[in-house]
Amino acid sequence: xxxxxxxxxxxxxxxxxxxxxxxxxxxxxxxxxxxxxxxxxxxxxxxxxxxxxxxxxxxxxxxxxxxxxxxxxxxxxxxxxxxxxxxxxxxxxxxxxxxxxxxxxxxxxxxxxxxxxxxxxxxxxxxxxxxxxxxxxxxxxxxxxxxxxxxxxxxxxxxxxxxxxxxxxxxxxxxxxxxxxxxxxxxxxxxxxxxxxxxxxxxxxxxxxxxxxxxxxxxxxxxxxxxxxxxxxxxxxxxxxxxxxxxxxxxxxxxxxxxxxxxxxxxxxxxxxxxxxxxxxxxxxxxxxxxxxxxxxxxxxxxxxxxxxxxxxxxxxxxxxxxxxxxxxxxxxxx
Amino acid sequence: xxxxxxxxxxxxxxxxxxxxxxxxxxxxxxxxxxxxxxxxxxxxxxxxxxxxxxxxxxxxxxxxxxxxxxxxxxxxxxxxxxxxxxxxxxxxxxxxxxxxxxxxxxxxxxxxxxxxxxxxxxxxxxxxxxxxxxxxxxxxxxxxxxxxxxxxxxxxxxxxxxxxxxxxxxxxxxxxxxxxxxxxxxxxxxxxxxxxxxxxxxxxxxxxxxxxxxxxxxxxxxxxxxxxxxxxxxxxxxxxxxxxxxxxxxxxxxxxxxxxxxxxxxxxxxxxxxxxxxxxxxxxxxxxxxxxxxxxxx
Amino acid sequence: xxxxxxxxxxxxxxxxxxxxxxxxxxxxxxxxxxxxxxxxxxxxxxxxxxxxxxxxxxxxxxxxxxxxxxxxxxxxxxxxxxxxxxxxxxxxxxxxxxxxxxxxxxxxxxxxxxxxxxxxxxxxxxxxxxxxxxxxxxxxxxxxxxxxxxxxxxxxxxxxxxxxxxxxxxxxxxxxxxxxxxxxxxxxxxxxxxxxxxxxxxxxxxxxxxxxxxxxxxxxxxxxxxxxxxxxxxxxxxxxxxxxxxxxxxxxxxxxxxxxxxxxxxxxxxxxxxxxxxxxxxxxxxxxxxxxxxxxxxxxxxxxxxxxxxxxxxxxxxxxxxxxxxxxxxxxxxxxxxxxxxxxxxxx
Numbered sequence: 001x002x003x004x005x006x007x008x009x010x011x012x013x014x015x016x017x018x019x020x021x022x023x024x025x026x027x028x029x030x031x032x033x034x035x036x037x038x039x040x041x042x043x044x045x046x047x048x049x050x051x052x053x054x055x056x057x058x059x060x061x062x063x064x065x066x067x068x069x070x071x072x073x074x075x076x077x078x079x080x081x082x083x084x085x086x087x088x089x090x091x092x093x094x095x096x097x098x099x100x101x102x103x104x105x106x107x108x109x110x111x112x113x114x115x116x117x118x119x120x121x122x123x124x125x126x127x128x129x130x131x132x133x134x135x136x137x138x139x140x141x142x143x144x145x146x147x148x149x150x151x152x153x154x155x156x157x158x159x160x161x162x163x164x165x166x167x168x169x170x171x172x173x174x175x176x177x178x179x180x181x182x183x184x185x186x187x188x189x190x191x192x193x194x195x196x197x198x199x200x201x202x203x204x205x206x207x208x209x210x211x212x213x214x215x216x217x218x219x220x221x222x223x224x225x226x227x228x229x230x231x232x233x234x235x236x237x238x239x240x241x242x243x244x245x246x247x248x249x250x251x252x253x254x255x256x257x258x259x260x261x262x263x264x265x266x267x268x269x270x271x272x273x274x275x276x277x278x279x280x281x282x283x284x285x286x287x288x289x290x291x292x293x294x295x296x297x298x299x300x301x302x303x304x305x306x307x308x309x310x311x312x313x314x315x316x317x318x319x320x321x322x323x324x325x326x327x328x329x330x331x332x333x334x335x
Numbered sequence: 336x337x338x339x340x341x342x343x344x345x346x347x348x349x350x351x352x353x354x355x356x357x358x359x360x361x362x363x364x365x366x367x368x369x370x371x372x373x374x375x376x377x378x379x380x381x382x383x384x385x386x387x388x389x390x391x392x393x394x395x396x397x398x399x400x401x402x403x404x405x406x407x408x409x410x411x412x413x414x415x416x417x418x419x420x421x422x423x424x425x426x427x428x429x430x431x432x433x434x435x436x437x438x439x440x441x442x443x444x445x446x447x448x449x450x451x452x453x454x455x456x457x458x459x460x461x462x463x464x465x466x467x468x469x470x471x472x473x474x475x476x477x478x479x480x481x482x483x484x485x486x487x488x489x490x491x492x493x494x495x496x497x498x499x500x501x502x503x504x505x506x507x508x509x510x511x512x513x514x515x516x517x518x519x520x521x522x523x524x525x526x527x528x529x530x531x532x533x534x535x536x537x538x539x540x541x542x543x544x545x546x547x548x549x550x551x552x553x554x555x556x557x558x559x560x561x562x563x564x565x566x567x568x569x570x571x572x573x574x575x576x577x578x579x580x581x582x583x584x585x586x587x588x589x590x591x592x593x594x595x596x597x598x599x600x601x602x603x604x605x606x607x608x609x610x611x612x613x614x615x616x617x618x619x620x621x622x623x624x625x626x627x628x629x630x631x632x633x
Numbered sequence: 634x635x636x637x638x639x640x641x642x643x644x645x646x647x648x649x650x651x652x653x654x655x656x657x658x659x660x661x662x663x664x665x666x667x668x669x670x671x672x673x674x675x676x677x678x679x680x681x682x683x684x685x686x687x688x689x690x691x692x693x694x695x696x697x698x699x700x701x702x703x704x705x706x707x708x709x710x711x712x713x714x715x716x717x718x719x720x721x722x723x724x725x726x727x728x729x730x731x732x733x734x735x736x737x738x739x740x741x742x743x744x745x746x747x748x749x750x751x752x753x754x755x756x757x758x759x760x761x762x763x764x765x766x767x768x769x770x771x772x773x774x775x776x777x778x779x780x781x782x783x784x785x786x787x788x789x790x791x792x793x794x795x796x797x798x799x800x801x802x803x804x805x806x807x808x809x810x811x812x813x814x815x816x817x818x819x820x821x822x823x824x825x826x827x828x829x830x831x832x833x834x835x836x837x838x839x840x841x842x843x844x845x846x847x848x849x850x851x852x853x854x855x856x857x858x859x860x861x862x863x864x865x866x867x868x869x870x871x872x873x874x875x876x877x878x879x880x881x882x883x884x885x886x887x888x889x890x891x892x893x894x895x896x897x898x899x900x901x902x903x904x905x906x907x908x909x910x911x912x913x914x915x916x917x918x919x920x921x922x923x924x925x926x927x928x929x930x931x932x933x934x935x936x937x938x939x940x941x942x943x944x945x946x947x948x949x950x951x952x953x954x955x956x957x958x959x960x961x962x963x964x965x966x967x968x969x970x971x972x973x974x975x976x977x978x979x980x981x
Binding site: 328 | 724740741752
C-alpha cells in the first residue's frame, strides 16, 4: 500500500469527522432566532422548582464552558477540543454526561448494525452472484424480483411489515426493547437468548432490505464481468464451471461490491437508526427519538457525531482493507 | 421491425411519437415505473372526487373506527379520516419528493458541471466536498437541520433542507460525464468556431447528458423520499401535515401496531412502498439505457 | 486422407440478431495434418475468429453451430457432451487468445492461473510441485521464473502473450489454435512471440492453426494458408503457391496489396467494402468487388474444389464444366443460389 493512498484516506477520515463536528456547531447557531440550545435551556428554567434551579446552573455552566460570551471562533476552537475528547456535555433531561449515556448504547447499535451488514452482505452477494451468472438454473434467476422489491422498501417499513406478520398476527417474535423486561442483564443463557429474540425482528428488517441491495449490485457486477476476456479465456482453457464462477467471477466482482458497501454505509446506518427508534431497541436510534421528543439537544448532537464518527471509522477500515484484496491498487493511485 | 407502409407519413412528429412509443415498449421497466408513479400522482385529484379532503384533519369523525362502507379506511385515534389522509397526503409526499429531487439535481448538476468543465482547484474542492459528504448519513445531518429550525418546518422547508444533502450523487455523475464529453471532437470544433464556454456547455454538452441527468434526477428523488420518510419517522416532519411519513409516526406513537389498528399505518406504508417501487423501476430502466449491458435479461 | 488430425466438414455457424440471421461461418471444410502449420487469413468479419471459437465449441447465444462435423482423431467434437468437451480443451486442443491483454485474470497471480488449468484437468500435485512446474513452464517460453508470482498488470504485452502460449501448451495438446497472436504487439516482440510459438510446436509435435490478417507474418510461419472471405474458404494452398500463383481474385488482390521493398509502387488496396453478412451478395460473395467477375458469378455459389496442383479454390474461373455442379447450398438467402434461377435481387 502506497503512503500516498494511506495519507489520502486518513485525510478524508479527518475531514469527515471535522465536517460532522462543524455542522453540529454552526447549523444550530445559524438558526433564526437564538441558539436553540440556549433557548430550550431558558425555556426549561421558566418552570421553577428544583428542576428549574438545576437548569439555571446548567445554563450558567453552559455559558462558561462553551464561552457563549466569547467570540465565535473561540467558541469553535473550544468546541472542537471538546469533540476530540467526545465530551458532549450533559443531558438536559437526565443531567448525566451524554458520553456515558451514549457509550452504554453504542454496543447495542454496533451489534445490530454489524451483524446485519455482515449477513446482508454475505447472503446478498452470494444470491446476487447466482442470479447474475448466466449458467444458473432458471428458477434461481427468478429471485431477482424479491431482491428488487426488498431493496426498494426502507428498512423500518420492512420492519413494520415483519412486526405485523411475526409479532402481532403470529406472535413468534417479540416487538420492542432489547430484552425481556424482568430479565437481568448478564452473560447467562437466558439473557443472551432474550437478546437474540428481541434483536431478531430489527435485524431481519435490516438484513432483508440490505440483502436486496447487495444482490442487485452483485448481479450487475457479475453481468458486466461476464463479457470480460479473462472469463472467455478461462472457458477456453476448459476450467471447471464452478471454479470460473467463484474464482474468476465472484472473486472479481467482490471488489466493486466492497466499494459500493463503503459508499452505502451512510444510508445503512441511517436506516438502522430509524429501525432502532421504531423498535425501541436500546441503541442510539431510540435514544435519538426520545431526545428529539424531549428537546434534549446535547444528546441529539452527541448521537449525530458519534454515528458519523463510527461510519467514518468503518469506511476507513474498509478503505485500508481494499488494497489487500485488489493487487492493482498498490501500484496505481486511486483516481 | 419495419413499420407498415401506412404509417410512413412524412410528418416528422409522427415518427418521433412512434419512435418514443416503441422505445418505451421495449423498456418495460421504465414504462411500468412511470405508470406506477403516475397513478400515485392521480390519487390526489381523483380521490378528492370521492371524499372531502378536509376530513384529513382530526375530529373529522369517530375515533379509532375500523374500515366500513362509509369510512373506507377507518379513522385514527384522533378522528382523522384515513382515506382523506391518503388522498391529501399522497400529493404532499410526492411534492416533497419532486421538489427536493429537482433542487438537489439542480444544485448537483451545476456543481458537477462547473467541477468538470473548469477543473483545477474548483474541481478538487467540489470533489472532496462531495466525497466527504457522501460518507455522512444524509438523515443525521437533516436531523441537525430539523431540530434547529423546529418551529419553522413546513413541507417546503423540509424539501429544501433535503435538497442540500441530495446534490452529491448528481454532481458526481454529471462531473464525470462532462469530463468524458469535454474532450470530444465536437467541443473543440465548437470552440474553434467561436462559441464561448457557456454556449458550448449549453448547446453541445447538455443534450448529450440528458439520459444521465434523468438518471440522476430519479436517484435524487429516491434519496429525497428516503430522507423525508426517515425524518418523519423520527417525528421531525411538518407536524400537522398529513404526509405519509407523519401519519405512520403518529400511528406508532399511539401504538397502532400492537392495538391492531392496521388501517392506520398500513395504507400510508403501502403508498410509500409503491412510490419506491415505481421510482426504482424508473431508475433501473434509465440505468439500462445509460449503460446497456451484454446479455441482460429482464 | 491419412495422417490428418482434424477434419472439418461443412461447418456452419450463424448468429440470430435483431436484424436477421448472420452466417458467420458458411459451409467451411478443411483438413489439418499432423505437425502441420495452417494459417487462416481474412479481413475482419470474414469469420476466422468465429471459426476458431466454433472449433472450441464456445459459440454462445445468439450464435449457434448449425451444422457440420469437426472430426478430431475420428470423433466428432460437435457431438461430445459439455463435460467431455471441457476436458478436451487444453488437453487435446487449446486456444491461445487474441490480445492477451485482458485474457488474464487481473487479481490472480500468473502461476495460480496456469495451475488452475492443470488442476481442472485432473493433475494432482503438491503446492511446491505445482510452483516448480509453473516456473519451468515459463522458462520454456522464454520468461524468467519470477514472472510466476507476478500479477498480469506487471507484465508487458509480449510477456502476457507468452504466458498465454505457456498455458496453451502446458497439457501437450495435439492442436493449438493461435488467434491473432501478435496483434497489438510491436514488430520486435511479434517476432519473438512467433519464434516461441514455433519452438513450442516443434517440441510438442502439435499442429497449429494460426489466425490472422498479416500475410507477411503468415508467410514466415505457416506451411499452408487458407483464405477466408465472408464466412467461406475461398482458397487453400501451400504458402509457396499462395504467394507465387494465387488463384482466387481476392487472394491475388491481397498479395498485391502487400508492400514490397523492391518495387516502389503505389499502395494498392482492395476496392469496395467488406460485405454485410446480414445481406450477403448473391452467388459468389466476392463478385461485387471482383475484377474478373463473370455473369454467372452473381447467381451461383462456387464450391471449394481441389486442383491437380493441390491448391483448392472456390471460383468460377476454374470451373471445368459450366453447369451447376456448384452446390446450391443454401445460405441465408437460399433462393438466389439455385442453379438457373434468375431472380437475383439487386445487391447493394
